Amino acid sequence: MLKINNLHAYYGESEIISGVNMQVDEGKVVCLLGRNGVGKSTLLKSIMGQVKTPVGTIDFNGSNIAKIAPHKRARAGIGYVPQGRDIFPQMTVLENLLLGLEVHGGKGKIEDRIFELFPVLKDMLGRKGGDLSGGQQQQLAIARALVANPKLLILDEPTEGIQPSIIQDIGRVITHLKQDGDMMIFLVEQYLEFALDIADYCYVMEKGEIVLDGAMGDIDIEEIKKRIAI
DSSP, X not given: OEEEEXXXXXXXXXXXXXXXXXXEOTTOEEEEEXXXXXXXXXXXXXXXXXXXXXXXXEEETTEEOTTSOHHHHHHXXXXXXXXXXOOOTTSBHHHXXXXXXXXXXXXXXXXXXXXXXXXXXXXXXXXXXXXXXXXXXXXXXXXXXXXXXXXXXXXXXXXXXXOHHHHHHHHHHHHHXXXXXXXEEEEEOSOHHHHHHHOSEEEEEETTEEEEEEETTTSOHHHHHHHHOO
16 A cells, blocks of 8 residues: 655745645555646655655555655655656667666566567567657556566656557556556546546645545546646
8 A cells, every 4th residue: 555644745945745645555546637737746756755755654565665765665666657758768678678677686577468568569679769659658668667566656647648549558558457456556647538447546636735536436527627627
């Protein structure tokens, strides 16, 4: 379980996240929705230790990780796909995937299931990451995170700028991972229909605070639309 309690996060002296409480359970997909600039990506960076979090706790599988270094959070079992993907454009697809093993000191191998989930990558192993389309780069970024066999997969705007066919492929992968039941998935998303299709639980953020949450079958969808409309 990932459980966040009374979390405050800062850039410099500016408070971006104010008293957030939420949790993600094993085998569940949880989505964070909200307008641009309300602090969604900052919350994900807080979980990864990339911004200051002087107040609050981040409990991951029974341990408070709020004060440990980002690389130790990754080794604890958190996979993170940031907004913009951050693949290495001059490295091949294979080299990008092998970087996922660095979490475990470079040991292990790329499991066959990676190419079962993302078959397009198997035919592109020798191609440079920068030569892939945006959708293919997103698939590569998710695959690289999965190479490390994380217990928690964090995705920041996985459908941003992606063609509809690839969005469907990414949705299929997330649904497959959820069905396996041994991974938590937490994503930030703007595309409400995508979230409705795959998420079990939803949080809505405004100005660094959670203003609405609930199970997808119970939450007021019209109220979500009002709060995320631009």
